[in-house]
Amino acid sequence: MHHAPQTTALILVDVINSFYEPGQPNYYPEVEDTLPALARLRDAARASDALLVHAVERHYRGLADFEFAKLPRHHQAGERDAEFFPGFEPEERVREIVVPKRRYSAFYATDLALVLREQGISRLVIAGVKTNVCIRATVQDAFAGGFEPVVPREATNSNRPHLAEASLEDIDRYFGRVVPLAEAEALL
Numbered sequence: 361m362h363h364a365p366q367t368t369a370l371i372l373v374d375v376i377n378s379f380y381e382p383g384q385p386n387y388y389p390e391v392e393d394t395l396p397a398l399a400r401l402r403d404a405a406r407a408s409d410a411l412l413v414h415a416v417e418r419h420y421r422g423l424a425d426f427e428f429a430k431l432p433r434h435h436q437a438g439e440r441d442a443e444f445f446p447g448f449e450p451e452e453r454v455r456e457i458v459v460p461k462r463r464y465s466a467f468y469a470t471d472l473a474l475v476l477r478e479q480g481i482s483r484l485v486i487a488g489v490k491t492n493v494c495i496r497a498t499v500q501d502a503f504a505g506g507f508e509p510v511v512p513r514e515a516t517n518s519n520r521p522h523l524a525e526a527s528l529e530d531i532d533r534y535f536g537r538v539v540p541l542a543e544a545e546a547l548l
Contacts, residue, residue: 368510368547369411369481370401371466373488373498375448376416378434378441386434386441388519391489397515397541401487402448404548411479412456415466415488415498418442425462464494467501476507483508485544487515492523499535509536512544 375398378386405412419425421436428434435442437460450456459472466472476484484507486498495516502509511531518524532538 365480366408366410367481368483368485369413369476369479370405370548371413371415371472371484371486371488371498372398372402372448373415373466373486373494374417374490375414375445375488376435376441377443377445378417379489380445381441384441390517390519390521394487394489394515394517397512398487399447400541400545401485401512401515401548404545406451406453406456408548409453409455410548411476411481412450413466413472413475414444414448414450414456414458415461415470415472416442416444416458417462417464417494418460419462427463463497465497465501466494467498467505473505473507481507483510483547485510485512485547487512487544489516490518490520490524491516492518492520492527496527496531499531503535510544510547511536511538512541513538514541515544 378384379391417435419436459470461470484502499509528538
């Protein structure tokens with residue numbers, strides 16, 4: 361049990377049907393390799409009552425969105441692709457929250473930094489998809505905001521593996537630490 365206040369939070373990024381459900385436009389088979397690691401991190405956070413943040417991309421249904429210039433309309437509130445992947449729905453507990461985001465980073469135009477500071481969080485275990493897009497953007501903003509990002513290698517990947525590897529190399533060098541799953545699990 362933790363005697364000191366828990367200063368590490370788990371951020372699960374985009375563990376939604378869009379990426380994890382076969383047949384969805386953003387699904388890729390290798391994404392399933394992250395599920396056991398994500399489940400272990402989720403369970404560790406809940407067991408220690410660590411703050412667990414479900415950062416999920418959610419656009420306003422039917423409204424124009426700048427991101428749609430780069431990507432087809434997606435992840436609109438209430439649509440199937442935006443729903444949590446089964447098993448990764450938030451639980452009804454105080455230290456588990458949903459932060460909807462409209463950009464790649466879980467920090468941009470959300471209250472995530474505010475919430476983390478209010479809870480005395482200084483370190484973030486950041487996991488989910490995709491390494492070279494939402495994970496990288498979230499890690500970069502975490503670092504810029506004065507948080508220590510930790511990325512468990514087994515808990516993220518991409519349908520562009522070379523970009524995932526380059527992103528992990530950059531994250532480890534410039535923004536935080538890339539660690540084996542067990543090491544990240546032990547921080548929660």
